[in-house]
Amino acid sequence: MRFIETKVGAEAGDAYAQHNLGVMYAKGQGVARDDEVAVNWWRKAAEQGLAAAQYNLGLAYANGKGVTQDDEAAVNWYRKAAEQGDTTAQHNLAVMYAEGRGVAQDDEAAVKWYRKAAEQGAADAQNNLAIMYAKGKGVARDDGAAVNWWRKAAEQGNAAAQYLLGLAYTKGEGITQDYEVAVNWFNKAAEQGIADAQAILAVMYTKGESVARDDEAAVNWYRKAAEQGNAAAQYFLGLAYTKGEGVAQDDEVAVNWYRKAAEQGDADAQTNLGWMYDMGRGVARDEEVAVKWYRKAAEQGYAGAQTKLGIMYSLGEGVAQDYKEAVGWLRKAVEQGNADAQAILDVIYPKGLVATQDYVAAVNWYRKAAEQGDADAQFSLGVMYAKGRGVAQNDETAVDWYRKAAEQGVVEAQYNLGLMYAKGEGVAQDHEAAVNWFRKAAEQGHADAQYALSVMHAKRQDVTQAVKTTEKWYHKLIQRIFPRR
Structure with missing residues (x-):
């Protein structure tokens, strides 16, 4: 019934009905999902000046849904909605300027649009405006202003801002250093699934920094971050299994996590994976494979791996003995x-x-x-x-x-x-x-x-x-x- 009523209104030229009908087609509400039809109705409403429809049409062009992907067209429709005060359009227009998509890259213009949305309370825009202040992009660097905007976004529950505010407290940038407050914000971000926050929180539990040392809690957070693909967390989780800290010692599981991190280029993990192969721990001993992983880490400039690779060359293990090569590493x-x-x-x-x-x-x-x-x-x-x-x-x-x-x-x-x-x-x-x-x-x-x-x-x-x-x-x-x- 609602679909029919909306369609009648849309066909009668009502801009709000046209927009809503487009949403129903985009989400498959009361009708089979059809992105092209959705775009068609949004265009009708957008051409009548409805900001919400202009924003959705811009988003469709940006993502190439229901229409050929076109950043310039996306910028055009975002701008129309942004100029009417639509905060999501203002934020997205700022992103386009920041990334140089569909428009010449311009950090100052990005800051301008982030600010307009941020001042209306848009949390994503507040977070991004804070980042611009922290990096001094498009505006003079101001750590205090960055913290101010991160706090506004964090208090609205923006997970990215909560994590970055926690970092600011750990570094004492723009605010007095306070690890306990940092832990609080890291917790909030971690509970919302921010992998970097989960990894940092795990490290703090491992070291007992501003929280009681708790290896089991550390492993819990390392695992959450590792399962999201965070390479550092994967490495530290592997280390926990190697040492049996916070979890039952298990070399095979350690090798699994080291491998995941190593394949992402983590030098620590590559070195440890090489060592596991060299020692035959959790995997069949294979000195050639050990050399392979040592080399990958060594080529990234990791001194520990360079030392181990030099040792392998000096002993002729996994590679032909070569003192000159050993000395080089x-x-x-x-x-x-x-x-x-x-x-x-x-x-x-x-x-x-x-x-x-x-x-x-x-x-x-x-x-x-x-x-x-x-x-x-x-x-x-x-x-x-x-x-x-x-x-x-x-x-x-x-x-x-x-x-x-x-x-x-x-x-x-x-x-x-x-x-x-x-x-x-x-x-x-x-x-x-x-x-x-x-x-x-x-x-x-x-x-x-x-x-x-x-x-x-x-x-x-x-x-x-x-x-x-x-x-x-x-x-x-x-x-x-x-x-x-």
Whole structure:
């Protein structure tokens, strides 16, 4: 009955009836769905100046439903409705300007139309206007204004705005940093299905940041985000299964989640998936497949994967043994301050596999990073000075760099600094200082430091810890970094 009455009114020329009849055809209400017929009736109403019909006609052109897709036509009809104050049309017109669809890209025009809709209370427009302020696009950057608009949208229940408002609180941008308030907004967004909010909330539960640590709650949120395809959540969910944190330990399930994230290009997941294949955990051991995944992560610049790939080349596992290739990947990791890669190079260099000038280049890399406060680089630079590699040998300078790294908690630096004090190299011999640094390293589980500390306590004399033979130390190091079954 309603369809018939609406059709009668539409055929009589009533614009509202024409619009409503178009909606009924578009939704299949009281009649078989027919997008083309819907567009026909919207056009009749739009040509009479009805804003709602102009908006729907614009949307049809934008999406190519019932009519050939045409962004310019979409912009034309959106503009007609927007100029009459239709908020959805204003918002969509702003999007077209922002994306340069059907009109020349123009951030200022986008801001203008977002603002018109936002001031009428349109939450999506408020959120997008906030983003423009946060990025300084089409308007001067203003974090405070961004927060203001995000809050307006968030309080209306806009999930994207709730998530972004939570981020603003975590970063303290445009507002005083407040993790507890951030958690509140992340919760609201997460409950509405925003995957990024679910993933961040999971991380906060994992770390116990502003919420009591709860591995099970973390897994719950990781799973929700992971099932939506969030790669970071898929990786962390895999990690939870690997460690058995918040869920029963299960390597096969871990491999499944690592694979999903790895196939999306997540370097952490690619590295861990490679490791699972290398160790034969949750999957049949396959060193060639391990190399494949290490390489994918390494090519993205992930230092951990570069180190592991270098190890595979040095050992000839999953790939033909090639020290030159190994050194190439290890150097890439060293440039990022990876201490494990440097430790391996320290073994490979004496074998004569690397040219002397590479030491000079290494010193330059370390110095740049060390002067910026990178603890691993500070330690490595100390080693180069202590051994006279790429720089004139200087124990005093070595001590200076060891100290900087040791004070940041680098265990090898603490141990080496203890040795320098014990032997009086680069610093006045001081048993108490040696014991102090050995103790710090020992408390972090450093076996040589623990031994040195026990000797000093027992004999109260100098400790000279003999270095293992090159081959034996190399394989011991590999075992520590890259344990075999």
